[in-house]
Amino acid sequence: MSYKERVVKGITWNFLLLMLSAPIGYLVRVLYANELPKLDVGLFYAVLDFCCMVAIFKDLGLSAALVRFIPKFLHEKRKDLIKSTIISVGLLQTSISLIITLIIIIIAPIIAEYYINNRGQFTGHLDFVVNVLIILSIGYWFQSIMDVISRSILGFQNQKYYGTISFVRVSLILLFSLIFIFLFNIHNALSPTYAYTITPIVLIIIYGHIFIKKIFPNFFREKLIFSKSLVKDLFSYGLPLMFGSASGLILGYLDGICLTYFTGLNAVADYRNVAMPTTLVLSYLASAIHSVLFPMSSELWEKGYKRYIKLALEKISLYTFIIILPMGILTAYFSEIIVKLFFNLQYLSAVPAMRILSFGIIFMSLNRVGFTILNGIGKSFLSIKILYIGAFFNLIFNILLIPKFGTIGASIATTLSYFLMWFLLVKFIYKFLDVNYKKLIKNFVVIIIIGTLSLILLILIMKFLNNVNILLKLIFGIIIYVIIYLAGILLLKIIDFDEILEILNKLRRFK
Numbered sequence: 001m002s003y004k005e006r007v008v009k010g011i012t013w014n015f016l017l018l019m020l021s022a023p024i025g026y027l028v029r030v031l032y033a034n035e036l037p038k039l040d041v042g043l044f045y046a047v048l049d050f051c052c053m054v055a056i057f058k059d060l061g062l063s064a065a066l067v068r069f070i071p072k073f074l075h076e077k078r079k080d081l082i083k084s085t086i087i088s089v090g091l092l093q094t095s096i097s098l099i100i101t102l103i104i105i106i107i108a109p110i111i112a113e114y115y116i117n118n119r120g121q122f123t124g125h126l127d128f129v130v131n132v133l134i135i136l137s138i139g140y141w142f143q144s145i146m147d148v149i150s151r152s153i154l155g156f157q158n159q160k161y162y163g164t165i166s167f168v169r170v171s172l173i174l175l176f177s178l179i180f181i182f183l184f185n186i187h188n189a190l191s192p193t194y195a196y197t198i199t200p201i202v203l204i205i206i207y208g209h210i211f212i213k214k215i216f217p218n219f220f221r222e223k224l225i226f227s228k229s230l231v232k233d234l235f236s237y238g239l240p241l242m243f244g245s246a247s248g249l250i251l252g253y254l255d256g257i258c259l260t261y262f263t264g265l266n267a268v269a270d271y272r273n274v275a276m277p278t279t280l281v282l283s284y285l286a287s288a289i290h291s292v293l294f295p296m297s298s299e300l301w302e303k304g305y306k307r308y309i310k311l312a313l314e315k316i317s318l319y320t321f322i323i324i325l326p327m328g329i330l331t332a333y334f335s336e337i338i339v340k341l342f343f344n345l346q347y348l349s350a351v352p353a354m355r356i357l358s359f360g361i362i363f364m365s366l367n368r369v370g371f372t373i374l375n376g377i378g379k380s381f382l383s384i385k386i387l388y389i390g391a392f393f394n395l396i397f398n399i400l401l402i403p404k405f406g407t408i409g410a411s412i413a414t415t416l417s418y419f420l421m422w423f424l425l426v427k428f429i430y431k432f433l434d435v436n437y438k439k440l441i442k443n444f445v446v447i448i449i450i451g452t453l454s455l456i457l458l459i460l461i462m463k464f465l466n467n468v469n470i471l472l473k474l475i476f477g478i479i480i481y482v483i484i485y486l487a488g489i490l491l492l493k494i495i496d497f498d499e500i501l502e503i504l505n506k507l508r509r510f511k
Contacts, residue, residue, distance in 0.1 A: 042265030061238025070155025139197030
């Protein structure tokens with residue numbers, strides 16, 4: 001199979017499984033919202049965010065180093081070094097994770113009292129909070145083992161198995177959640193806690209077997225070599241990657257961390273179980289674009305085809321905006337209906353945050369395209385710089401806004417940080433690629449006007465559908481808006497299908 005065929009099949013397979021995972025993951029949120037007390041949902045996500053934040057530094061970038069060194073040693077036909085790399089990373093990572101886990105267990109009562117229960121919502125039940133924290137931290141130790149296995153599979157470039165991990169993971173979480181809630185009748189934070197803890201254990205069994213039997217059958221027969229120089233190389237490669245990826249991950253968990261401390265667990269439930277997951281659905285297009293754009297931009301940059309990267313960025317940004325904007329507007333407009341339909345009336349307080357985040361995700365999607373281009377042309381240090389600026393900005397505004405405005409403050413801070421990062425990306429990308437952003441922003445303004453006018457017409461039409469079933473109202477509303485919006489886009493010739501085909505044909509020549 002050629003490189004091109006492997007890339008195309010890998011992208012298609014991963015994107016298909018991503019699309020299958022999305023509704024299952026959303027169903028998990030719906031299940032928790034409807035079967036668990038809201039306070040318990042908030043408790044679970046508060047603890048989860050804390051564990052995720054700590055877990056950022058659990059492996060010092062070593063698991064990412066596997067993806068770099070396994071292909072290198074495969075090329076050199078040194079399977080003994082592949083085994084040694086996996087064992088070295090496994091021992092180091094699980095040891096570091098175990099130390100972190102033990103520290104969390106020891107200080108769990110302090111974390112529970114002064115952080116998670118800062119607003120006094122579980123006063124008198126701190127033992128329960130401590131149990132959730134300890135169990136979930138143990139789950140993250142098992143996850144560190146699974147990270148080594150998954151990265152090893154990716155290092156062997158086996159997309160067939162690697163692509164299934166996310167899908168199997170979210171499916172197991174749903175399955176175990178259903179078992180604990182309905183079979184064992186556990187209607188509190190322990191159900192998701194058990195589900196998230198047991199899932200990595202099952203994944204280790206499944207994918208550990210696959211790795212040994214299917215991917216690296218000679219694993220136990222290969223010689224094991226402990227080398228200080230190898231460990232040094234692993235750390236030299238992994239540490240910078242850890243600090244780079246940490247910025248993006250910190251940005252993702254800051255809102256939940258600050259909401260837990262300043263406003264309490266009900267706000268965390270609104271934000272982490274309803275508002276953010278719903279709006280993040282809009283970003284899946286950007287994820288698909290990333291998987292295609294990164295290898296393409298890297299290849300074109302190495303070949304000196306700067307003009308085609310510029311062309312691709314301009315057009316992909318334009319069409320991303322054309323697709324994401326109406327999705328954001330519809331999510332914002334129908335937020336209340338979405339909450340009533342999939343969640344329950346307790347979560348109506350999540351609606352304002354959801355509406356604000358719907359527009360923040362538009363910039364997040366554009367940022368994903370921009371970061372992909374910067375990384376593809378070898379400017380990853382700028383991506384890291386922008387991400388840390390965004391994370392710092394988000395932290396400051398979270399501290400300023402959340403105590404007074406709660407989830408609305410968190411959503412404003414996040415949306416503004418996404419906008420700031422987009423502004424910085426525009427500045428740096430223009431410097432390297434001379435992208436015609438004036439024309440692009442002019443088109444953005446026209447698209448926003450079309451989207452706004454389409455919304456006004458939708459609001460007028462929806463007045464005649466007041467007595468219609470809530471689900472039918474949502475379906476009819478989406479169809480009506482899309483028809484009006486597309487009519488405006490086509491009428492003003494924002495989309496040029498011949499141009500799209502021409503670009504694809506040009507890019508195909510350089511694959």
